[in-house]
Amino acid sequence: MIWTGILILFCLIGLFAYYRQLRYGLVVTHMGDYASWGIYISNFVFFVAISLVGSLVTAIFRLGNIHWSTPLTRIAEIIAVSAILFASFIIVVDMGRPERLVNLFIYGRIQSPIMWDVIVISTYLVISLLLLYLPLLPDLKILNDQKEKGRGWWSRIYVLFGGFWKSNARQERINQKAVLILSILIIPVAFCIHTVTSWLFATTYRPGWDSTNFGAYFVSGAFLVGAGAVVIAMYVFRKVYHLERYITETHFDKMGKVLVLLALIYLYFNVNEYLVPAFKMKKTEEVHLVTLFAGDFAPMFWFSLLAGLIIPAVIMLFKQGRKPLPMFILGIMVVVGAWFKRYLIVTPTLLHPFLPMEDSPERFKHYFPSWEEWAIAIGSLAGVLLIITFFVRIFPIIPIQETIAEQDATPEK
Amino acid sequence: MQLLKNKSGLLAILSLAFAFSVKAQDEATRTMLVDISYHMPANRVPYLKVTAKEKVGRNFIPLKDIIGKVYINEEAESSLLEDIRTDSKGESRIFIPAAFKTVWDASGSHQFIVVTEAGEEFESVQSEVEVTKAKIEIDTVYENGVRNIIVKVSEQQSGEWQPAGDVEVKIAIQRLLGNLPVGEEDIYTTDEEGTVSVEFTRDSLPGDEEGNYVIVAWTEDHEQFGNVFAEKTVNWGVAQEPQDFSSRRSLWATGTQAPVWLLGLAFSIIGGVWGTLIYLFIQIVQIRKLGKTAD
Known part of the structure; x- marks a missing residue:
């Protein structure tokens, strides 16, 4: 209850800050002519990134016949659904005038990456919801069967969403086929969602964004942060709901290896992203890179790179580093580092335009979010956690039917 | 030897005096250069531009937030045109207020005077310009x-x-x-x-x-x-044909003028994905029906 109360409190503070933004306009933020994308867009990119884990654990592992990940699929999917939902909200918050969203559909240009982003985010949300819902159907029957044992008013929800599931052969066949189709469909859509998000930046000619590497750079980073989030959730659910039988140390060990692989891939793209412009040192790129390496943003840059990427990868190379508690701490480091990394992708570039900053107030030349921006951003993070919290209190976080089937199919060692 | 000793002493005193002199220079109040100029644009209202700067080495550095007053003809409260404060370029512009029309029309030439406020860093500076219409x-x-x-x-x-x-x-x-x-x-x-x-x-x-x-x-x-x-x-120039970029289908045109290939590609992908999703929704309906039939 304390946990839920704290999350609701953060959400309410965020809502109050948003009310102030609607009441007084975007002037309550510290965004200006130059830093016109601030913490909201950093948060948006972070949410989109974290949502990609649904496709990794649910689809890629499923299609690759990797069975150990079965107990983790629902964790990954609920993270994906809640994160992509709040990615959609936060982009509306950034607009300042939410009623103008309708203009995007009236006057929208299919040539614009923003339009592609709207299309692909809504598509990904629907696919993720279906991938969450369809594998849940057999579990809803189990829960329905338990309703006499005092499940309260939640049983109505189980009946509403899964009362028609009788576990007959035809239903199971249709369901398995549908999940298979969704698993195939979500992979290109997942790649599209983050590639398109990266193109929002890369299609503009600015130092730090003018890169052909951006799509792959974003997708690889997204898989890393998503996997980090799953590890955190695994540890918390395992502790709180005593799921040691289902989320075992082997799962942490294997997720650790996956994280090392993803971290190395992301490190490779980071080297590409910074080394090549640093080698050429075009004047505008130089200003941008010096700001990151040794300037105002250097502490945040080195923290995100070292604490969020290199140190976790090195520790997870060792077996002891892949134990539940170290993995939990490393997962937090990866996720926090990833959040700052998104901030570094968005803000420093905006503060270094090609043309000199002239005839503008001094405050436009720097950016630090206002309390309203922080409150809305933290409120949205709390909102994601709140959805996950409510979900796990109503529905089983481990896919019961699938895990039983998996355990039955796996011979005892 | 005695002469050499005397010379060394003299040299030491001179060095000390020079050092004090340099320090005294450093501590002297900085000098601000203020200028006022008259501008009469075509078919618009005349204005006055005040600039404040400081010479540092070989460069002139604009001085921001210098406060002052601009007068017409004489430095008196009744002749005050406007208070000024310089911007980041060290400039401030003022238009001659309509209240001074009678004064303005009365003569073919006027004097404009700017007086800056004395502050911690700079003393008050006065500058003036005499203008004939x-x-x-x-x-x-x-x-x-x-x-x-x-x-x-x-x-x-x-x-x-x-x-x-x-x-x-x-x-x-x-x-x-x-x-x-x-x-x-x-x-x-x-x-x-x-x-x-x-x-x-x-x-x-x-x-x-x-x-x-x-x-x-x-x-x-x-x-x-x-x-x-x-x-x-x-009308001495060569007439230019207007280039209507928006009438051609292109990536930079309006939404209704998107390239056909892009429309085809985008709608094929959207149609393919959403067609599959609609098929899956039908499958869910099918599962529901099968459940009800079983009842």
Whole structure:
């Protein structure tokens, strides 16, 4: 209850800050002519990134016949659904005038990456919801069967969403086929969602964004942060709901290896992203890179790179580093580092335009979010956690039917 | 030896004196340079520009937030035009308020005085400029296949406009990113009649859709007239066909003019994915029906 109360409190503070933004306009933020994308867009990119884990654990592992990940699929999917939902909200918050969203559909240009982003985010949300819902159907029957044992008013929800599931052969066949189709469909859509998000930046000619590497750079980073989030959730659910039988140390060990692989891939793209412009040192790129390496943003840059990427990868190379508690701490480091990394992708570039900053107030030349921006951003993070919290209190976080089937199919060692 | 000792002592005293002198220089109040200039744009209200700067080494550094007052004719409260505060460029502009129309019309020449406030860093500085009202007229003459630009400068004396001779005037053609001199010279000087005539030889310059462009003439920081500006639109240019980018299908056109290949590609992908999703929704309905049939 304390946990839920704290999350609701953060959400309410965020809502109050948003009310102030609607009441007084975007002037309550510290965004200006130059830093016109601030913490909201950093948060948006972070949410989109974290949502990609649904496709990794649910689809890629499923299609690759990797069975150990079965107990983790629902964790990954609920993270994906809640994160992509709040990615959609936060982009509306950034607009300042939410009623103008309708203009995007009236006057929208299919040539614009923003339009592609709207299309692909809504598509990904629907696919993720279906991938969450369809594998849940057999579990809803189990829960329905338990309703006499005092499940309260939640049983109505189980009946509403899964009362028609009788576990007959035809239903199971249709369901398995549908999940298979969704698993195939979500992979290109997942790649599209983050590639398109990266193109929002890369299609503009600015130092730090003018890169052909951006799509792959974003997708690889997204898989890393998503996997980090799953590890955190695994540890918390395992502790709180005593799921040691289902989320075992082997799962942490294997997720650790996956994280090392993803971290190395992301490190490779980071080297590409910074080394090549640093080698050429075009004047505008130089200003941008010096700001990151040794300037105002250097502490945040080195923290995100070292604490969020290199140190976790090195520790997870060792077996002891892949134990539940170290993995939990490393997962937090990866996720926090990833959040700052998104901030570094968005803000420093905006503060270094090609043309000199002239005839503008001094405050436009720097950016630090206002309390309203922080409150809305933290409120949205709390909102994601709140959805996950409510979900796990109503529905089983481990896919019961699938895990039983998996355990039955796996011979005892 | 005694002489050498005396010389060493003298050298030490001189070095000490020099060191104190340098320190004293460092601690001296910084000097601010303030300037006021008069500007008369074409067909607009005249304004005054105050600039405040400081010389540091070989460079002039603009001084921001310098506060002062600008007066007309005399430094008195009744002659105060406006309070000023310089911006980040060290500048402040003021227009002559309508309340001073009677004062303005009463004479052909006026004095403008700026007085800055003394602060911790700078002492109060006063600067002034004496301006005689002047105007520039541009005329064009086409004779024997030759185009000429006639620029006439007049000054106001005893309520009458009189020709202003021996005045340096710049004459140019206004282009998008700057001014193009009309002839070989940058600056021309008016004769006793206050006029200057320039033969125009730039025949093939592009104009707007109708072949128009603007000829401009102005005095620049003239000690008597300040900065007086005039312009005249002439139809001497080559007419340009308007380029209507929005009517062609392109990536930069409006939404309704998107390239056909992009529309085809985008809608094929969207149709394919959403077609599959609709099929899956039908499958869910099928599962529901199967469940009800089983009941």
